[in-house]
Amino acid sequence: MLSSLTPKTLWKIFSDICLIPHPSHHEQMITKYVLDLAAQHNIKAELDKTGNILLTKAATKGMEHYPSIALQAHLDMVPQKNAETEHDFLVDPIQAYVDNEWVKAKGTTLGADNGIGLASALAVLIDPTVEHGPLEVLLTVAEETGMFGAFGLQPDWLKSKYLINTDSEDEGEIFTGCAGGVEFQQHLTITYATIPTHHNIYVELALKGLKGGHSGCDIHLGRGNAIKLLTRFLTDLGVDIDYRLSDFTGGSLRNAIPREAFATITLNDADYNKLQTLMANYESTIKNEYAIAEPTLVFTHKKCLPEQVKRVIAFDYQQKIIDWLNTAPNGVVRMSEQNGNVVETSLNLGVVNIKNNKVVANYLIRSLLDSAKDAVVSQLISHSQLVNLEYAISGTYPGWQPDPHSKLLALVKGKYQELFSAKAKVMVIHAGLECGLFKKPYPDVEMVSIGPTIVSPHSPDEKVNINSVKRYWDLLLATLKAAYQLKND
Incomplete structure (x- = not known):
């Protein structure tokens, strides 16, 4: 059972996500799940005309002076299956299972891209043990088929000056740039x-x-x-x-x-x-x-x-x-x-x-x-x-140009070193990330992208490494807890 894995809140939410059909342009049910979850936990939720969701939560007591951080993920998944697999992505749940150190799916894409990132952002919001400053969670639609949600993102919606994208797929690497397409x-x-x-x-x-x-x-x-x-x-x-x-x-x-x-x-x-x-x-x-x-x-x-x-x-x-x-x-x-x-x-x-x-x-x-x-x-x-x-x-x-002087990058690098006694690699990725599009309505926002290790995304061989999810989660929480370091001098 996925819900028995650690961190429990994250894996419980990802298990829920697997049960909800959410291929690109069919995010209605996953949107309802997110909005219902927000209502249950008294989290403010807004929906824009494109279908993007913005969730906001006040800071943990004593951390009100921290700068606001946005976590970002996309709601949709790539629907791929083997020819012999009977599966309707508009109706059927993803059959996720544990195979040693990996979570996989039976004959289809798993949706760890970007379901783990989505689950982690929601887990931060609802887990009472997570310490954080003012928090925003931005969830976009139809990323996999043309980044429609990011293209439709309105200016003056996000208030955070720092954004952590959760859509990269190599734990131990911090992405600061990506290809355009x-x-x-x-x-x-x-x-x-x-x-x-x-x-x-x-x-x-x-x-x-x-x-x-x-x-x-x-x-x-x-x-x-x-x-x-x-x-x-x-x-x-x-x-x-x-x-x-x-x-x-x-x-x-x-x-x-x-x-x-x-x-x-x-x-x-x-x-x-x-x-x-x-x-x-x-x-x-x-x-x-x-x-x-x-x-x-x-x-x-x-x-x-x-x-x-x-x-x-x-x-x-x-x-x-x-x-x-x-x-x-x-x-x-x-x-x-x-x-x-x-x-x-x-x-x-x-x-x-x-x-x-x-x-x-x-x-x-x-x-x-x-x-x-x-x-x-x-x-x-x-x-x-x-x-x-x-x-x-x-x-x-557009692509996303690296900013080597980013304070957010320095913070995430430092936390990785403290947690794991190793240096994270600072990378650019050939895949497209929504960060490049965010720069148009929000040119001054500093961004990085982190995530767990996901192998063979966009194929039925997709799998996510369980231990890397825990390491990614620990890095995310440590970064949020230390976000006071991002305050202007």
Whole structure:
């Protein structure tokens, strides 16, 4: 039981959160939970027009003179599941469980990103043993799909001059900066044709078992992109077999590395055995290439019934789709010169699907440098024009520039050293954090981001280290208790 873990209040709240469906843009139930919890504990709660929540609590007796601190988390989670897992994220609870030193979920994302941060902020508010000065808790909506809550944050709402973001995923590291990002979409309107009369075999190809992961935190780990790997096979398959493409889909979120991709094809009976041989050879090849990064990769197929495949994509468009996806850029573009072993610029081809006669591909571009981000956008525009695709650019969000002279940073570093007799690493992160957006309505607020160790966020392999949650909690409480050090001289 999660509620038996320490700190008990935090884990009890996280256990509650797991029972409440809260994917992005469906935060109504988790919002009600938070507002009900606030009412039960006489905590002031406000809701803005975007759906963000601001909770405020007076200081612990004797700490009224402390400067106000805001804790910040987001309400939504990434809804990812394995293909064989039966789960409706709008209805079903997350099945969280303890596995040795980790908390995991059965076949789905756990939602520790940012559920642990959310639970910690609420636990600070309701736990009577926690000592703190004036406190604000800011909870935003739809962070995972474009930071809509942070974009809609109104000025003059927060009163704190210091903010602790709880959305980072490496205990022992203090984040003081992050990448900015932009979404890029390519799309192609296609026509269909009848299935060739000599094609009497219908097959769904499935490339599965990849790790996936967060396109910011995990993009440098060399993991396979299922869309790219399946397209590679289809490109080579056309040299050996006369096949026709009926459908293609891969990935589900622009900020998650695709773990699975599927294609439905038709072919004649004489080529079916050859297809199986080519698939086995390709599976062996990519298992060799990704032996360490993707040990559970599998490439399978199943026959479809005739009534399941009623048409194919016109051959000219089939070739265009395959060429487009095969040449689509993806992955790390450049490592940072200024920030050590951190990715500077990357792009993730996160989603491809075909709906209403239109093939759509969604990318998320990230960079610590606006100029480098713009260069990747320019590259994708050129790529689109070469393949005669339409494109759209949206969802641009800024990076967060480090402030090495921050008093809040100095305080958190000092408390970490005192608690654990070790130096915390001061880092920038390639993933996007809402802190960059907060700087527009609140340019003078000092911010840091801390959190527990979360492995493989945005994938069903997501897990959070139990001991790191306790260390994160201790650091958070020690920082709040010592916040008098932030007072102006």
